[in-house]
Structures are given as C-alpha cells and as structure tokens.
Amino acid sequence: MLKSAKIKVYIPLQIGLIVIMVLLTPAPDVVIRSFTLDDLTELCELVKANRAFLREWLPWADRISDPRDEAPYIEMAMDKESRGEGFEGGIYVRGILAGSIGLHYISEDTRSTEIGYWLAEQYTGSGVMTACARTVLAYCFTEYKLNRVEIRAAGANLKSRAIPERLGFRLEGLLRQFHTLHGKLHDLAIYGMLAHEWKG
C-alpha cells in the first residue's frame, strides 16, 4: 500500500513564463521528473523488459529495441515542454525508473490537456499511478491553470480506466470502435474533469 505524501512539492523551474523542468513528489518514495536525453538507456531497458506487459495497450512498445529508438520521443518531449505545451516525465520509485506520465498537449485555446501514463509491471497494484495522476492533475489546475483535463483509455483497459474513476473524473463517453490496437478496433473511453469540479 502506497503512503501518500504529507506535503506535495511542486518545483517547476521557470525562465520567464516557460516551464523547463517538471519535478513533482506524489508520495515519499515517488518522484516525477521530465525526461532528458540522459534517460535514453534506462527508458529503453525498462520498456524492453516490460514489452509483453505494455504492448497490449501501448503498441509503440514493439518498436523500442535500442536507446536511439527513444531519442525522437524525448526530443519531442523536451521541445514540447520548452514551449509550455506539456511534458513527458519519468516516474522514479526510490530512485529507479518505474514508468512514465505526461501531458500529451496543452491547448491554449480551450485551456485543456490529456494525461497519458504507463508503469512497469512490477510497480503496479500499489497505487503509484493513482498518486502520480492525482499530483499531475493538481499541477494542471494550479500551475498550468487549465480548465479541462482528459484521460482516454481503451474501453477494455479496466486498470487504466480505474485511475480517472478513483480520482473523480466523469465518464463523458464511450466512443464505439474509435481506437485501433494491433489492427483491431476497440471502444475508447473518455474521462474529463473541469477545474471547478476538482476537489484539490
């Protein structure tokens, strides 16, 4: 069972209005930190070791076999973060990379974003991702001042859907056969939370 952090620490490093580094502490032993190019090897090794677990819902896991395969993703993430349009972070449990969480985009127009996440199998089942998503959600509303946060998951991905459900998101729709995984059509569940619905 994961203990929640008594104090949540938000330390975005900023130049002007641009956030260049996300560093969050969702629980005493858990840190979320933006990926950098120094993380290529550790990230690649974790994905490779968990390919069989991840690939069911994240088909990109099949394409990672060398640290260089992660470079475009991390470069895209650093670029996105430098423009204030989201981030991709590593989840570190007692200092070891355990998974990832991030904001796919930030829409200036609608002040909205979508959270995405995954964990290595050995770190599942203890509330790590719920704690991380709760902290990133708070970050969205308090630091980025967003109005809407979305989480999307395949209809049959009940472990992923349980996270927005635990955090009080509203199920806004189940888009039928709107998601492809390994060549097959799946339903797509869309969860949303608005700033005024967030309980802090």
Ligand SMILES: CC(C)(COP(=O)(O)OP(=O)(O)OC[C@H]1O[C@@H](n2cnc3c(N)ncnc32)[C@H](O)[C@@H]1OP(=O)(O)O)[C@@H](O)C(=O)NCCC(=O)NCCS
């Ligand atoms: C989706 C994913 C991150 C969910 O992981 P998870 O371990 O179930 O989520 P959490 O870390 O929040 O842990 C929740 C589990 O810990 C338990 N738990 C223990 N202490 C807890 C606490 N303090 N708070 C919340 N849950 C706790 C919950 O009961 C739950 O277990 P259960 O599913 O047996 O009921 C993981 O399954 C995964 O990465 N899957 C593959 C990739 C993927 O699907 N990504 C999402 C694509 S949309």
